[in-house]
Amino acid sequence: ELAEFANEARWFKYWSENQEPNTECVCELCEGRKNISALTDTGSAGETYEVYDVYEVEVVCPLCEGYDNDKNPLLEEYVDSLHFFLSLAIQKGWEKQLYVYEEAILDLQEEGFDGGLSGVYLEMIYYLNKSYMENNRNEEIEKTFNKTVQEFNFNTAWFLFIAIGLIGFDFSWEQIFQAYIDKNKINHERQVNGY
Numbered sequence: 001e002l003a004e005f006a007n008e009a010r011w012f013k014y015w016s017e018n019q020e021p022n023t024e025c026v027c028e029l030c031e032g033r034k035n036i037s038a039l040t041d042t043g044s045a046g047e048t049y050e051v052y053d054v055y056e057v058e059v060v061c062p063l064c065e066g067y068d069n070d071k072n073p074l075l076e077e078y079v080d081s082l083h084f085f086l087s088l089a090i091q092k093g094w095e096k097q098l099y100v101y102e103e104a105i106l107d108l109q110e111e112g113f114d115g116g117l118s119g120v121y122l123e124m125i126y127y128l129n130k131s132y133m134e135n136n137r138n139e140e141i142e143k144t145f146n147k148t149v150q151e152f153n154f155n156t157a158w159f160l161f162i163a164i165g166l167i168g169f170d171f172s173w174e175q176i177f178q179a180y181i182d183k184n185k186i187n188h189e190r191q192v193n194g195y
Contacts, residue, residue: 001084002125005077009169011117021074021169072179078165079179083187085158097147097155100162109167117168124160127153 006012008022089095113120131154138149145152165171 001077001081002121005074005081006121008074008077009117012121023072023074074169075171075175075179076183078169078171079176079183081161082176082180083183085161089154089158092150092154094151094154097151098158099155100159104159105163105166108163113163113168117164120160120164120168124157124164126157127160128157131157 010016010019010021013019086098089098115122131150134149134153136149138152141147141149141152147155165176166173
């Protein structure tokens with residue numbers, strides 16, 4: 001999920017002329033132009049096209065009628081990753097490690113990301129992996145932060161993940177929350193249907 005998020009974010013694609021985040025859904029048939037001339041090679045106005053995806057069949061055209069242009073693929077992938085962070089925290093009993101100090105976010109916003117988005121993304125992955133792989137005790141961390149080294153590493157990865165959304169892509173807490181609620185509803189529907 002984190003890789004899918006990065007793919008929509010596009011910042012690391014130095015080879016591409018388009019490194020802007022993918023924040024809008026664009027119909028592959030009319031390319032978002034919503035006009036009849038856009039369909040000259042693919043069909044004529046009034047035809048219905050179906051796009052098959054692994055989970056559902058969705059009518060996306062003619063001329064984007066019914067196409068969900070309000071969808072933000074970047075935010076949706078970010079929220080998918082957020083779901084996995086939350087699931088991991090619940091699974092491990094690390095719910096307390098989900099607390100984010102707003103002052104720390106503001107400090108990081110002022111300082112900026114050392115190494116840019118690539119640097120903070122790789123650092124997040126590093127700490128997330130360490131939360132899983134590093135099982136030794138660290139008395140200094142336990143004494144200073146009152147948490148295990150695994151909890152410390154997870155909390156650091158979580159903080160960096162939140163910072164990427166809030167600072168790196170300027171999402172608001174409200175946007176993240178609403179996107180989470182919307183996607184959670186879909187996830188529950190998928191579970192009921194044997195997803």
